[in-house]
Amino acid sequence: MRNITNELREIAEDLLESKKVDVVLGYAKGEQPYQSVPFAAKKKEDVENLIFDIFSYSSLSKYLLDDMYRGKKVALVLKGCDYRGLKIMLDESRVDRDDLYLIGVECRGVLEKSKLKKKIDATLFETTLDLKEDKLAISSSKENVEVPYEDVLSPYCLACEFSTPHKEEVDIILGEPGKMTNKELTTDECFAEIGQIEKMDEKQRFEYWKKQLNRCKRCYSCRNACPVCTCRVCLFDRENPSYLDSDTSQLAQHQFYHVIRAFHISDRCVGCGQCSRVCPENIPLHLLNQKLIKELNKFYGSYLPGVDEQPAPLSFAKADDPDPFEKEEK
Amino acid sequence: MIEQNFEPKIVAFCCNWCSYAGADLAGTGRLKYPENVRIIRVPCSSRVEVQMIMRAFQNGADGVMVAGCHPGDCHYDTGNYHTRRRMMLLQSLTSFLGMDPDRFIVKWISGNEAAKFKSTVEEFNETLKKLGPADKVRDQRCGI
Numbered sequence: 001m002r003n004i005t006n007e008l009r010e011i012a013e014d015l016l017e018s019k020k021v022d023v024v025l026g027y028a029k030g031e032q033p034y035q036s037v038p039f040a041a042k043k044k045e046d047v048e049n050l051i052f053d054i055f056s057y058s059s060l061s062k063y064l065l066d067d068m069y070r071g072k073k074v075a076l077v078l079k080g081c082d083y084r085g086l087k088i089m090l091d092e093s094r095v096d097r098d099d100l101y102l103i104g105v106e107c108r109g110v111l112e113k114s115k116l117k118k119k120i121d122a123t124l125f126e127t128t129l130d131l132k133e134d135k136l137a138i139s140s141s142k143e144n145v146e147v148p149y150e151d152v153l154s155p156y157c158l159a160c161e162f163s164t165p166h167k168e169e170v171d172i173i174l175g176e177p178g179k180m181t182n183k184e185l186t187t188d189e190c191f192a193e194i195g196q197i198e199k200m201d202e203k204q205r206f207e208y209w210k211k212q213l214n215r216c217k218r219c220y221s222c223r224n225a226c227p228v229c230t231c232r233v234c235l236f237d238r239e240n241p242s243y244l245d246s247d248t249s250q251l252a253q254h255q256f257y258h259v260i261r262a263f264h265i266s267d268r269c270v271g272c273g274q275c276s277r278v279c280p281e282n283i284p285l286h287l288l289n290q291k292l293i294k295e296l297n298k299f300y301g302s303y304l305p306g307v308d309e310q311p312a313p314l315s316f317a318k319a320d321d322p323d324p325f326e327k328e329e330k
Numbered sequence: 331m332i333e334q335n336f337e338p339k340i341v342a343f344c345c346n347w348c349s350y351a352g353a354d355l356a357g358t359g360r361l362k363y364p365e366n367v368r369i370i371r372v373p374c375s376s377r378v379e380v381q382m383i384m385r386a387f388q389n390g391a392d393g394v395m396v397a398g399c400h401p402g403d404c405h406y407d408t409g410n411y412h413t414r415r416r417m418m419l420l421q422s423l424t425s426f427l428g429m430d431p432d433r434f435i436v437k438w439i440s441g442n443e444a445a446k447f448k449s450t451v452e453e454f455n456e457t458l459k460k461l462g463p464a465d466k467v468r469d470q471r472c473g474i
Binding site: 197198202203204205206207208209210235243247250251252253255256258259260262263264266288291292295296299300313314317318319321322323324325326 | 380381384385387388401402408411412414415416417418419420421422423424425426427428429430435436437438466467468469470471
């Protein structure tokens, strides 16, 4: 991971020096331990703050929609899932490829902090991490443990099928190609909870989701962090008709928000898991998205948004689609 | 508890070209169907968005029906195919969330099927009577 950071700094300095780009969007060290935050390097001096590590979660492509970056040349650091989000934006002509310099990075997945905390007694403040082949060495004054990398990896990354952008699609790729982990899981294995919920009866399912959704404070983090949720004016921000109000005591309003949020990104979800990661109440929002992906794949064939060239399953329809509604009548 | 004499509220989104004409024909043909159905005319069944359906439930509907032309008969050629894809997905998502999938139906009713419109509404009305009020998806502040 270290060499990616160094390479990244060199490239960024080069790009800024030669005035090829106005700004390099990447990650910098956050205030919390093991937190990386989005960072815009505009001058040569900023470059030394740039890093890329296993905590570089957030997708940066959404910043491109900001007025601040309009008409500017921007270099962007992209993992596989970030590229998929950007590809959808490029396909929809939301951003101009000519204005971008894409720096693809070899992604080996991002760490899940909650999983990491379970592995150690010490707090994250005291520990240092060292990534070896497929082991993660965690050391503090009290203990030295080595855990398999896949045990602390984010579940979304274990199901990732597209960890690094393709060479042809980006301007440069940093890092050396390698497998993410030794463990290869199918999506079904990673999201086993879906199967469990499907097995419940209707009442249990309702109670399960009631418990989850009632915690929602409607902070809209899930919407804001999603790399493919990019409407200029969001339905929920519209004043007329106003679909939601500020009352968070009504389950119906939570259902309304979450059904529509999941539905609007159903055939474009890239499975980065950022919605669940940013949720302050730990609502398993990705389950809704994964459920929709599962249904779409089941009925209309497998489709990877932002990777496959074919049109998205909800953007067209065929005469010979399965018809669950007609069958009831006969 | 299911109230006695519970009269469900049905919101029916009817496509202008087929189902609305079907409902109209039922009216001119003096066919009697339950009067607790509120018909909303839409230009095409694919005009019905997820938020419209969810909002109907929030604001007092006990059941929502989306009615369009028979597949293959769409005035705009492919509109109802889109409806079918989307509504199928919505139904699986809402039932995944534990909401009642029977409260939401999609029917294909053409312009001369007044009798089918009548029987569909009657049948749906009966189902909803058995299910009772849709409290699970209702915004409790709307006072219905």
